[in-house]
Amino acid sequence: MGGVNIRKSFLQELGPVRTISGLELLRVRYLGKKGILTAELKKLGGLPPEERRSAGALLNESKVFIETELAARRQELKELELREKFASQAIDVTLPGRYTRPGRTHPVIRVMREITGIFVAMGFSVEEGPEVELDYYNFEALNIPKEHPAREMQDTFYVSPDIVLRTHTSPVQVRVMQRKKPPVKFIAPGKVYRCDADISHTPMFHQIEGFMVADDITFSHLKAVLESFLHRIFSPDVPVRFRPSYFPFTEPSAEVDIGCIFCKGTGCRTCKGTGWIEILGSGMVHPHVLEMVGYDSRIYSGFAFGIGMERVAMLKYSIDDIRLFFENDLRFLGQF
Amino acid sequence: MRVPFGWLQEFINPGISVEKTAHLLTMSGLEVEALETDGEDVVLVINVTPNRADCLSILGIARELSVLTGAPLKLPAPPAGEAGPAGITVEIRNTELCRRYAGRVIRNARTGPGPEWMAKRLEACGLRPINNIVDVTNYVLLELGHPLHAFDLNTLKGGRIVVDTADKVYRKIKTLDGVERKLPAGALVIADAEGPVALAGIMGGASTEVEESTRDIFLEAAWFEPRNIRKTARALGLSTESSYRFERGADIGIIPLALERASLLIEDLAGGPGTVIRDGGVDVYPVKYAPPTIEVRTSRVNRILGAEIEEDEMLRILSRLGFAVNSSDGLIRTSPPSFRLDVEGEADVIEEVARIYGYDRIPAALPSSTLSADGAGSREDFIRLVGGAIRKSGYSEAVNYSFMNPRALENLSLSPNDLRRNAVVLLNPLKTEESLLRTTIVPSLIENLKHNRERGLKNIRLAETARVFIREREGELPREPLKLAGIAVQQKTHSFWRDAAEDFYLAKGAVEALLDELRIKDRHFTPSGEPFLHPGKSADLVAGGRKCGYVGVLSPAAAEKFEIREKEEITVFELDLDVLFDLLPPPTVYRPVPKFPYIERDIAIVVADGIKADDVIRYIKNYPSEFIEEAAVFDLYKGEKVPAGKKSMAFNIRYRAGDRTLTEDEIEVIHSGLVKDLLVHTGGSLRA
């Protein structure tokens, strides 16, 4: 059999081979010690030298050819085998992964943490005070004596004639000043209570009190601190305005508005057509409040502000009913 | 305060639109909350803060607008000379509480319905028209801000008025609204020769009321001390247009003008000049208004505001506001007008200057002082860590009111001496179900669970971090420990990846994950005695040697009392975060990781049901061999392959030496000794 015929018959036999073992049998059949090609090579010795050279070359080519074909088919079969193995092991990768679905953060807590973070970055520390508070700290020490009309601004829950549920986080101002010498600079986040419940009021809500007293603090500082806070919590281009207001424990007092984030100032239902939304109350600490704790108001001055968390959360997330915050409906909580 | 723009324009022509007017007022401290259309007029709805009693009138708003725009104020003409004697004597027995009492007598008036135009204005301002006389007093109250009262002259006995506080003689009065009222101690009353005829500054008496038949009138205008009026009004639960103004501070100086204005209006509306006789008057004014002199350094104004306002500008602002001013060497001496009782000190004057100068003109500058920055503080960080850990275990953060239903204490079957029964009680709760402050968060979470269940949610995990309130001594503030509580329920059958673990272990796992996050290692769980938990599926957390919480399945009895209909087990836990905070370990001190390999042995033992895995592990860990590094349970079996009343538990024990590689032979000796002793200790046997 000549080299050409060997190749032809090899290719015919290779055609249907589909297993590695079949391939091995074929290799032995052609290239083994008693293989077809080996036998032909052995016959070369009996040929005249000039024929031997060309026949030898031809047979060697055939040998290389067969080896190459075998290697290629082997590779093919290996890949096929792997593919079949993978196919048999395949799983439905669209099924859900296994994990504990993490719980969500309550939007009010989320806002409170965010705001706390902003003020901590500005160098404020974090203080706490009791939620059940003495009338003295909640009112008297904040320049709101008994029989003061300002008490009407806040409907108060009473535990006894002298003990109330704090109506604001401002009593923390007094408690901290009693404990620390100036300068002081802190925020006090927490729950506050008002004896009031309707579509826009809940008997409990959250505030963050901000407070800074030193020997050089001005209304101008108050403006800058609150502006930079509001720009960070809402957006850097939201307009901010300060307008005179009244709180017994600050003087001058300022109500702070931001440009309505819904209508961009053109007027809508949320801003009652004014283009502005009231966001927090603030002012320069009243000298009486400083004097009550023994701070010399001729030397020290400072500012205070109070922010309602629910209000910020409602604006930030376009929530239209404050009562949603306290139902703890997972279809609501799951969105944050 | 509701201000019809048309009425306002009778006092000032601001020369600007109503919108611009609203903006100017808002930016100077009189927030215009709304502009309401009322027929052809527009009503400005103004939020007047409690300090600005002077702005509770059309005149007051006009006066403020005049300062802001420079437009002149048009005041009604003052009285033309003194009125003759009234034929009534006035005796003020308490000149501190009543510093001025004036009146006018008007005769031959025709009492009847007031004119349409006046009724419309009263209604636009939220008042109900009654008759022409009463309407005039209300009209002047709205217009000039000073409350007036009209008596039927002929019902006043003895031709005298006495102003005094309630005492043994003056004990009760029947007020205009027909209510017989007992006078609170210290209440100021107006009396005639026979007894009280009005609650001073709050409400008139029924016996002297102006009626259809009234012809002769005594018109009262007085000044009453704010705190006294407020105290009496509050004690009686009464608030009137009159008391509202007096308790905020009325203008003692406007009394003659108010009387004159009302007299002229009555003359006009109740018969006309010629018929109605404006008779004599009386004006007892024992304590003259003496304004405080307030000293303000101009440098101080700018120091507080962080502004550079010229002294001239400050003086100009104060003068326009009606303050008397003089200044020298940077010191301003100023006295507020009689309608600005709210201005008492330097800070008030600074505010006046800033308010009119314009807050928007004061520059904003961040403070340069770099104060001690304590950062958030470790407690704040701790609370965030807790929130993060509990969310990772699938619990969403809930926020509930701090209130508790008294029934919750019964539903939890708490024993009489349980501290959680010492709840703080509110004197004025909104409803009975919210009359206590929470001593435990669990009842709130149960309500949340029911809410979610009723809305079709099956798998619920909620946790809340909040203070609870434990009453200690009467008259003192309660303790406010910080708690973390959680509740969970899950529907087993529909979960995609089956989890065979008891719900209890899921809840306990959440607690353990939290403790791991906090690196609190000194902890174990013991069976719990909480009365509202399943006694066989609940445990107390003991950390640092103290009980600091519990976790368990809500007992069927408690579930029933809370009216939970579902059959699934509900797990709850509640932890004392203050205690856990105290147990936080100091920062880690690094130890080198082990250099030599460990050798493991597994052991399965069959023991009585009552033997706890924790006991076995503790026994192994305490076994006297320095090579026992770790022991953990990895299998639990109960069923046909072990005898009834017994269970099989499998443990993995890890041996290691710190200085060399242990040999199998070495371990074999220790391990077989341990197994032998463990079987004796537990009364168990090796599982075949």
Ligand SMILES: [Zn+2]
């Ligand atoms: Zn808007």
